[in-house]
Amino acid sequence: MSATVPSSGLAAPAPADRVGTPDAQEAFVDGPDAVGAAPVRTAPWGADPYANALRTGRGPLFLRRSDGWLLPLDVERWCSDAGSADLSALHRCEGPVLDIGCGPGRLVAELASLGHRALGIDVSEAAVARTRGLGGAALLRSVFDPLPGEGRWGTLLLLDGNIGIGGDPAALLDRAADLLGADGLLIAETAPVDVDERVRVRLDDGRDGTAGRTAPASACDAEPFPWARIGTPALLRHARAGGWRTAGQWGAEGRTFVSLRRPVRERSARTSSQSAESANSAPVISSQLPK
């Protein structure tokens, strides 16, 4: 069976290294690590194919479904400077910014150079190391783990398909609402097609020459994990159901984005107790949290 490679709507410029300012990293370097002994879930994005791709700055790299469907991942673009579509999102950011699934860190570095307090989180050690190498602040942490500044972030970023993290966009929206401050902004990149799907995938570098078949040995070695792909109409439906307000909707360089205002609602019990924990350790971390 031949693989289906859906249009990712992503461009692939040549890789380029960049060095950002160290300010943001200094701002976060101690505090976030002081927030609880959070379990870090490294697999599967902590696995070799992704780490290798980030080390070299290039693919090929795919998300592979068991039926052979392939979603190409744009490693070259992620390892380049922020492009004009990225900037269309970054210029809308307000206050301190949390980049969820920051990857190799081009957005965190660019935000720092634009003068934002910005923190990246990622479950991949290679991604966090590369972000820090650009002078950006980054933590090895899942978005579902306790995080610094819960309930106080000005903007959350879910770009490059990251609305798919966890495989359940509605649950991720709920988590986002707990992280944002009142009236905070979520900027999400959507699939450039009208889709709303939950899948189980593996990372696959296609290096064994089997990309396109249903069961390559290298991909079968890894545990499949949940992922989602969602276009703008479906994301807006989920968001409205959760009480989010649409702040904007735009496209740039074939990519599509949505910005949403946090719903006015009680925070989850989990976040309330996390906030209490954070308050108890305030002397260590208060200066590191979003202002």
Ligand SMILES: C[S@@+](CC[C@H](N)C(=O)[O-])C[C@H]1O[C@@H](n2cnc3c(N)ncnc32)[C@H](O)[C@@H]1O
């Ligand atoms: C599609 S890639 C996006 C890359 C990235 N936005 C960039 O600029 O390079 C998804 C990223 O999300 C990270 N990730 C996956 N699950 C995560 C989670 N639960 N919490 C935080 N990051 C996660 C992966 O390690 C990976 O770097």
